[in-house]
Amino acid sequence: MNPHNTSLFCRALRLYVKLVGASVRSRMQYPFDFIASLLIQAVMVLYDFVLIAVILWRFTSIASWDIYEVGALYAVSRLGFGLYRLFCNELDRFEAYIVRGEFDSMLVRPWPSLLTLLSRNLDLGRMSWIVQGIGVMAVCLPALLRRGSLDMWGALMLLACSVLSLALFAAVGLATASAAFWIVRIEELQVFTVHAPGTASLYPLDIYPGWLRNLLLTVLPVGVGNYIPCVYLLGKGGSWLNLVVPPVWAAICLLAAYRLWRLAETRYHSTGS
Amino acid sequence: MDRPAILAQQLEKTYNIPKKLTGKMARLRQLVSREVHSIRAVDNVSFSVQEGEFVGYIGPNGAGKSTTVKMLAGILHPTSGKLLVNGLCPANQRQQLAWHIGVVFGQRTQLWWDLPTRDSFELLAAMYEVSRQQYSAWLERFEQMLGLHEFLDVPVRRLSLGQRMRADLAAALLHRPALLLLDEPTIGLDVIAKNRIREFLRYVNAEERVTIVLTSHDLRDIEQLCKRVMVIDHGNLVFDGSMSRLRQQAALPTTLKVRYLSMPEHLYPGTHMGCGTSAQGILRVLSIEPESTSVSVQFDRNQVSAAEALARMHMFGEIVDISMEEPLIEQVIRRLLEPEGKAGLLG
Numbered sequence: 001m002n003p004h005n006t007s008l009f010c011r012a013l014r015l016y017v018k019l020v021g022a023s024v025r026s027r028m029q030y031p032f033d034f035i036a037s038l039l040i041q042a043v044m045v046l047y048d049f050v051l052i053a054v055i056l057w058r059f060t061s062i063a064s065w066d067i068y069e070v071g072a073l074y075a076v077s078r079l080g081f082g083l084y085r086l087f088c089n090e091l092d093r094f095e096a097y098i099v100r101g102e103f104d105s106m107l108v109r110p111w112p113s114l115l116t117l118l119s120r121n122l123d124l125g126r127m128s129w130i131v132q133g134i135g136v137m138a139v140c141l142p143a144l145l146r147r148g149s150l151d152m153w154g155a156l157m158l159l160a161c162s163v164l165s166l167a168l169f170a171a172v173g174l175a176t177a178s179a180a181f182w183i184v185r186i187e188e189l190q191v192f193t194v195h196a197p198g199t200a201s202l203y204p205l206d207i208y209p210g211w212l213r214n215l216l217l218t219v220l221p222v223g224v225g226n227y228i229p230c231v232y233l234l235g236k237g238g239s240w241l242n243l244v245v246p247p248v249w250a251a252i253c254l255l256a257a258y259r260l261w262r263l264a265e266t267r268y269h270s271t272g273s
Numbered sequence: 274m275d276r277p278a279i280l281a282q283q284l285e286k287t288y289n290i291p292k293k294l295t296g297k298m299a300r301l302r303q304l305v306s307r308e309v310h311s312i313r314a315v316d317n318v319s320f321s322v323q324e325g326e327f328v329g330y331i332g333p334n335g336a337g338k339s340t341t342v343k344m345l346a347g348i349l350h351p352t353s354g355k356l357l358v359n360g361l362c363p364a365n366q367r368q369q370l371a372w373h374i375g376v377v378f379g380q381r382t383q384l385w386w387d388l389p390t391r392d393s394f395e396l397l398a399a400m401y402e403v404s405r406q407q408y409s410a411w412l413e414r415f416e417q418m419l420g421l422h423e424f425l426d427v428p429v430r431r432l433s434l435g436q437r438m439r440a441d442l443a444a445a446l447l448h449r450p451a452l453l454l455l456d457e458p459t460i461g462l463d464v465i466a467k468n469r470i471r472e473f474l475r476y477v478n479a480e481e482r483v484t485i486v487l488t489s490h491d492l493r494d495i496e497q498l499c500k501r502v503m504v505i506d507h508g509n510l511v512f513d514g515s516m517s518r519l520r521q522q523a524a525l526p527t528t529l530k531v532r533y534l535s536m537p538e539h540l541y542p543g544t545h546m547g548c549g550t551s552a553q554g555i556l557r558v559l560s561i562e563p564e565s566t567s568v569s570v571q572f573d574r575n576q577v578s579a580a581e582a583l584a585r586m587h588m589f590g591e592i593v594d595i596s597m598e599e600p601l602i603e604q605v606i607r608r609l610l611e612p613e614g615k616a617g618l619l620g
Binding site for chain 1: 288339343346347348349350364367368369371372374376378381383385386387388392396399400401402428
């Protein structure tokens with residue numbers, strides 16, 4: 001049944017926007033809770049800022065990356081993670097859907113389950129990482145431009161890398177959520193696949209032992225989105241391939257994760273009533 | 274159209290549950306253990322439902338009712354067997370099928386919890402791409418019938434259970450599905466709310482020509498609504514036929530408890546006495562409670578009416594109070610599974 005002539009993508013997008021709107025309205029039913037969570041996040045952002053500032057002030061450089069370079073690297077990963085938590089928050093708390101059998105209601109709709117799942121909760125209360133990323137970027141980019149480490153084009157590429165980072169977080173997050181169809185409890189696994197690698201990717205991968213670096217560039221590829229392009233953009237080696245390989249790798253990872261998700265869906269067990 | 278609304282052949286669903294290990298480092302070994310025990314929730318079930326039918330699907334807890342309904346909706350994938358709903362395979366064509374079916378789970382609302390009920394309807398209209406005119410027509414049709422106007426602007430979380438069920442039912446019919454799957458739609462409702470839901474379902478089936486499959490704990494739901502009933506137990510279909518045949522086959526006794534002003538004599542547990550106009554009409558004394566001057570008797574509703582039974586009991590003394598107990602669904606099924614009752618039920 002296709003009652004409209006518009007393309008499937010446009011129809012899906014329109015529905016997504018509508019459902020996301022509803023989720024935001026739902027959230028606003030509890031204004032105090034919303035404001036409180038924003039305040040708590042603001043405090044956390046401030047705390048994180050102080051922490052990085054202290055580290056960088058103490059060392060001035062990490063593995064030949066100076067303060068602004070580390071800042072740019074950090075900001076790309078933070079923006080990517082922030083966008084992931086904003087748009088894919090339900091993947092992050094997917095365990096609850098499996099444990100309580102709530103996934104049932106995603107499966108009775110005439111749309112891909114991922115569309116109905118992700119549109120359920122666009123969590124504006126989780127903007128802190130995005131704010132943090134923008135803040136660090138606002139300090140580091142002008143400094144890097146001023147001293148000529150980066151031209152305008154490079155700066156734009158750097159910003160675009162945050163979308164790349166989002167794609168990689170989404171791929172890993174989606175694959176991890178898929179695991180819930182088999183093993184149900186995935187909170188610990190998420191720490192191992194998403195959150196810890198996310199934190200590790202905030203700093204130059206040169207500081208880690210080889211096996212860890214390789215891990216963060218392959219199967220848990222959240223380091224691919226910021227480290228590889230930054231190496232080239234900030235003139236620390238590499239070639240134009242550093243800008244081509246990451247998007248290709250991100251696309252492959254996303255596709256593979258989505259295939260896994262579709263397979264996992266068929267294993268859904270639901271819960272008794 | 275002579276295509277059946279539902280066609281199930283040798284349908285089977287097996288759950289593999291990891292075996293709980295015990296002993297040294299059990300939790301660690303559990304992670305790599307491949308040992309499972311299989312639970313066959315639905316086992317070799319075959320049936321077909323024609324368009325326009327109203328079918329009751331009953332069975333005790335854990336019998337496989339919900340599993341079957343979830344397979345029909347495409348939520349669960351059958352382990353083996355063939356299943357066609359509206360001519361589509363629910364497992365592989367879940368999304369296409371969703372345009373044509375409505376699903377209601379009694380225990381779980383599918384509305385947006387924090388938003389006014391009206392918003393949920395509008396979101397569902399968007400989801401099913403229902404046109405403005407069609408939406409208004411739908412609202413006009415069901416608003417009065419289900420009393421939706423009473424709570425359209427109230428957030429779903431503040432609706433009573435009965436209101437929420439009405440809203441859920443209306444929502445499931447918004448996109449004019451040909452088939453409605455209802456899993457325990459009257460659970461937890463009081464008598465008045467139940468009656469209202471039943472009346473509505475009868476209308477939807479008769480006037481809107483919607484095929485309905487209903488699971489319920491409440492035998493009265495089935496009795497009042499369904500011409501056909503299927504009974505499932507331990508994953509097996511143990512009965513498929515008309516409601517009257519079920520009652521006949523199961524020949525379930527109704528229990529009548531009578532409290533007398535003073536305890537009558539000549540009544541002992543196990544006493545049989547003739548009753549009513551039919552030759553087979555018998556009352557059997559089930560129990561005597563001298564301390565509360567009460568007597569319980571059982572009789573077959575096919576042979577003896579409640580009035581006849583009461584009249585017969587009145588002969589033993591002045592009655593001050595009565596109560597009636599209809600057979601529970603568990604008893605119906607236990608009766609069906611007794612060896613003498615089982616033969617020739619299917620078909």
